[in-house]
Amino acid sequence: xxxxxxxxxxxxxxxxxxxxxxxxxxxxxxxxxxxxxxxxxxxxxxxxxxxxxxxxxxxxxxxxxxxxxxxxxxxxxxxxxxxxxxxxxxxxxxxxxxxxxxxxxxxxxxxxxxxxxxxxxxxxxxxxxxxxxxxxxxxxxxxxxxxxxxxxxxxxxxxxxxxxxxxxxxxxxxxxxxxxxxxxxxxxxxxxxxxxxxxxxxxxxxxxxxxxxxxxxxxxxxxxxxxxxxxxxxxxxxxxxxxxxxxxxxxxxxxxxxxxxxxxxxxxxxxxxxxxxxxxxxxxxxxxxxxxxxxxxxxxxxxxxxxxxxxxxxxxxxxxxxxxxxxxxxxxxxxxxxxxxxxxxxxxxxxxxxxxxxxxxxxxxxxxxxxxxxxxxxxxxxxxxxxxxxxxxxxxxxxxxxxxxxxxxxxxxxxxxxxxxxxxxxxxxxxxxxxxxxxxxxxxxxxxxxxxxxxxxxxxxxxxxxxxxxxxxxxxxxxxxxxxxxxxxxxxxxxxxx
Amino acid sequence: xxxxxxxxxxxxxxxxxxxxxxxxxxxxxxxxxxxxxxxxxxxxxxxxxxxxxxxxxxxxxxxxxxxxxxxxxxxxxxxxxxxxxxxxxxxxxxxxxxxxxxxxxxxxxxxxxxxxxxxxxxxxxxxxxxxxxxxxxxxxxxxxxxxxxx
Numbered sequence: 001x002x003x004x005x006x007x008x009x010x011x012x013x014x015x016x017x018x019x020x021x022x023x024x025x026x027x028x029x030x031x032x033x034x035x036x037x038x039x040x041x042x043x044x045x046x047x048x049x050x051x052x053x054x055x056x057x058x059x060x061x062x063x064x065x066x067x068x069x070x071x072x073x074x075x076x077x078x079x080x081x082x083x084x085x086x087x088x089x090x091x092x093x094x095x096x097x098x099x100x101x102x103x104x105x106x107x108x109x110x111x112x113x114x115x116x117x118x119x120x121x122x123x124x125x126x127x128x129x130x131x132x133x134x135x136x137x138x139x140x141x142x143x144x145x146x147x148x149x150x151x152x153x154x155x156x157x158x159x160x161x162x163x164x165x166x167x168x169x170x171x172x173x174x175x176x177x178x179x180x181x182x183x184x185x186x187x188x189x190x191x192x193x194x195x196x197x198x199x200x201x202x203x204x205x206x207x208x209x210x211x212x213x214x215x216x217x218x219x220x221x222x223x224x225x226x227x228x229x230x231x232x233x234x235x236x237x238x239x240x241x242x243x244x245x246x247x248x249x250x251x252x253x254x255x256x257x258x259x260x261x262x263x264x265x266x267x268x269x270x271x272x273x274x275x276x277x278x279x280x281x282x283x284x285x286x287x288x289x290x291x292x293x294x295x296x297x298x299x300x301x302x303x304x305x306x307x308x309x310x311x312x313x314x315x316x317x318x319x320x321x322x323x324x325x326x327x328x329x330x331x332x333x334x335x336x337x338x339x340x341x342x343x344x345x346x347x348x349x350x351x352x353x354x355x356x357x358x359x360x361x362x363x364x365x366x367x368x369x370x371x372x373x374x375x376x377x378x379x380x381x382x383x384x385x386x387x388x389x390x391x392x393x394x395x396x397x398x399x400x401x402x403x404x405x406x407x408x409x410x411x412x413x414x415x416x417x418x419x420x421x422x423x424x425x426x427x428x429x430x431x432x433x434x435x436x437x438x439x440x441x442x443x444x445x446x447x448x449x450x451x452x453x454x455x456x457x458x459x460x461x462x463x464x465x466x467x468x469x470x471x472x473x474x475x476x477x478x479x480x481x482x483x484x485x486x487x488x489x490x491x492x493x494x495x496x497x498x
Numbered sequence: 499x500x501x502x503x504x505x506x507x508x509x510x511x512x513x514x515x516x517x518x519x520x521x522x523x524x525x526x527x528x529x530x531x532x533x534x535x536x537x538x539x540x541x542x543x544x545x546x547x548x549x550x551x552x553x554x555x556x557x558x559x560x561x562x563x564x565x566x567x568x569x570x571x572x573x574x575x576x577x578x579x580x581x582x583x584x585x586x587x588x589x590x591x592x593x594x595x596x597x598x599x600x601x602x603x604x605x606x607x608x609x610x611x612x613x614x615x616x617x618x619x620x621x622x623x624x625x626x627x628x629x630x631x632x633x634x635x636x637x638x639x640x641x642x643x644x645x646x647x648x
Binding site: 051054165167168170171174175177178181185187188190192193216219220221223224225389390392393394396397399400401404405408410411412413414416417418420421424425427428429430431447450451454455458459460461 | 507508510511514518522526529530534535539547549553557570575577582583584587588591592600603607611619622626630634640641
C-alpha cells in the first residue's frame with residue numbers, strides 16, 4: 001500500500017523533534033493571532049517568514065501552516081465565548097456557538113468545534129494523500145502551454161470567485177503580474193522597472209510587499225476605524241459533550257468536511273464561504289430549523305468542520321500544481337521560493353519529505369490544537385482584553401525587523417512603507433490586494449510559460465486551443481467568466497459572499 | 499446635475515489602473531518588444547499594461563454610471579505616522595543602531611493613535627526593545643550593532 005507507506009514516511013518526518021517544535025510554535029502563534037483582534041494570518045505569516053530563513057524548508061512550512069489553521073481555531077474560540085469572530089471564517093460560529101455559551105454550554109461548543117475541526121483535518125489529510133500524487137503525476141506531463149492555461153484559469157477563478165467586484169479583482173491580478181516581473185528578466189537579463197535601484201534587480205521582495213500590504217495596511221485601517229470591544233466572558237462550563245450531542249454532531253461534521261473539501265480546492269473561495277454553506281445546509285436538513293440561532297449544536301459542528309477542511313484542502317493545488325488558491329497559499333508559495341524550491345508537481349518527487357511531512361504535520365497539528373487549546377482557554381480569553389494600542393506597536397516592531405533582516409537593507413523598509421500606503425489606497429478604492437498577491441507570485445512563471453509556449457508553436461497563439469488539456473482549462477476559464485456575468489448568478493454570488 | 503468626480507470611488511479606481519497601465523507601457527518602450535515567436539523583455543509588460551488600461555476604462559465607466567462613493571473612514575494621522583515610523587526605523591538602523599531605531603519606531607508608531615500616553619508608550623518601548631534585543635540579537639544572532647559607535 002503506497003498510500004500508507006507515504007503517510008508513515010510523512011509522520012516520521014513530522015514527528016522529528018525539530019518539526020514537532022515548529023509545528024507547536026506555529027499552532028501556538030496561530031491560536032494567539034486568531035484570538036487577538038486586528039491581526040490575521042496573512043500579516044503574521046508574512047512577518048514570521050524571515051525568521052524561517054535558517055531552518056530547513058520542511059520545518060518552515062510546517063510552522064507557517066500551523067499558524068494558518070491555528071488561527072482558524074483561535075477565531076472560533078472567541079466566536080463562541082465572546083461573540084467576536086477572531087477571523088472572518090468563524091463569523092458563522094458566533095450564531096449558535098455564542099448562544100450555546102449563554103446557555104452555559106460554552107465548554108461543549110468548544111469541544112465540538114475542536115472535534116469537528118480535528119475530524120475534518122484527519123479526513124482532509126487522507127484526501128490530500130489520496131489525490132495529491134495522481135494530480136501531481138498528471139501535471140508532470142504538462143508542457144508550457146498547459147501550464148500557462150492552468151495558471152490563467154487559477155488566477156481568473158480566484159478573482160471571479162472571491163468576494164468583491166470581479167472586474168477589479170481581475171485588474172488587481174494584472175497589477176500583481178506587473179509587480180511580479182520587476183527586476184532582471186529571466187530570459188535576457190534586462191533590468192525591468194528598476195528605476196536605477198540595484199536593490200530591485202532581484203525583484204520586489206516577497207516579504208516587503210506582503211508585510212507592507214497586509215501588516216501595515218491592516219494597522220492603518222484598524223486605527224482609522226477603531227472597533228469597540230466590549231468583552232463579556234461567559235462561563236465555560238463542562239467541556240464534555242453528552243452522547244446525544246456527539247450523535248447530533250457527527251453527520252454535520254461529515255457534511256461540513258465534504259463541503260469544505262470541495263470549496264477548498266476551488267481557487268478564490270475563502271473558508272468563510274465553506275462555513276456559511278455548511279450552516280445553510282444544516283439548517284435545511286434539520287428537522288426543526290427554528291432551533292438554529294438559539295444554540296443548535298449542528299450550527300457549530302458543521303461550519304467548524306467546513307472551514308478547517310477548506311483551509312487544509314487549499315494546500316492541494318498549492319503543493320501539487322504550484323497554483324495558489326488563496327492569499328495565504330500565495331504566501332506559502334513565496335516561502336517555498338525563498339527556500340529555493342521551485343513550486344509545482346516536481347515538489348512531490350524531488351522533495352517528498354516536504355510534501356508528506358507537511359501533510360502529516362497538519363494532522364499532528366490538529367491534534368495538538370485539541371490538546372493544547374481546551375485546557376488553555378482561560379488564558380486565550382484573557383488575551384482578548386489586550387488593548388489594540390499596546391498590540392499594534394508590537395506588530396510594527398516585528399514587521400520592521402522582519403523586513404530589514406531579509407536583505408539587511410533599509411531600502412526594503414522604505415519600500416514596505418510605500419506599499420503600506422498603496423495598500424490603504426487600494427482598500428479605499430475597494431481593490432482587494434489579495435488577487436494582486438496571487439498575480440505577484442505567479443508573474444514570472446506565467447511570462448516564462450507564455451514565452452516557451454509561443455516558442456514551441458513557432459509564435460502561433462492558437463497553441464493554447466489546439467492542445468486538449470490546455471483547451472479544457474481555457475474553456476473552463478471562459479465558462480467561469482460567462483457564468484459570473486449572468487445577472488442571476490451574479491446576484492446569488494453577491495448574496496453568498498457578501 | 500453636477501458630476502461629482504472627487505468622491506466617485508470607481509472613477510478613481512479606474513484612473514489608478516489606467517495610470518499604472520500607461521506607465522507600464524511607457525516604461526516598457528525601452529525594452530525590446532520582440533515578436534510572438536521570440537518574446538522580448540518588453541512583450542509581457544506592454545501586454546499587461548494594455549490589459550490594465552482596458553480594465554481601467556471599464557471600471558471608470560461603471561463608476562460614472564453607479565456613482566458609488568468612498569466608504570469607511572481614513573485616519574490621516576495613522577496614514578502619515580505609521581509609514582513614517584518605518585522610514586525612520588530604516589534610516590536609523592543604518593546610522594544609529596538597533597536600539598535607537600526601535601525606540602523611535604515605537605514612539606512614532608504609537609503617536610498615530612489618538613490616545614497617546616507618554617508614560618505608557620515609554621513602558622511599551624522599553625519592553626519591546628528588551629524583548630526584541632533578546633530574541634533577535636542574542637537569540638537569533640542577527641548581526642546588528644545595538645548602538646552605533648559603542
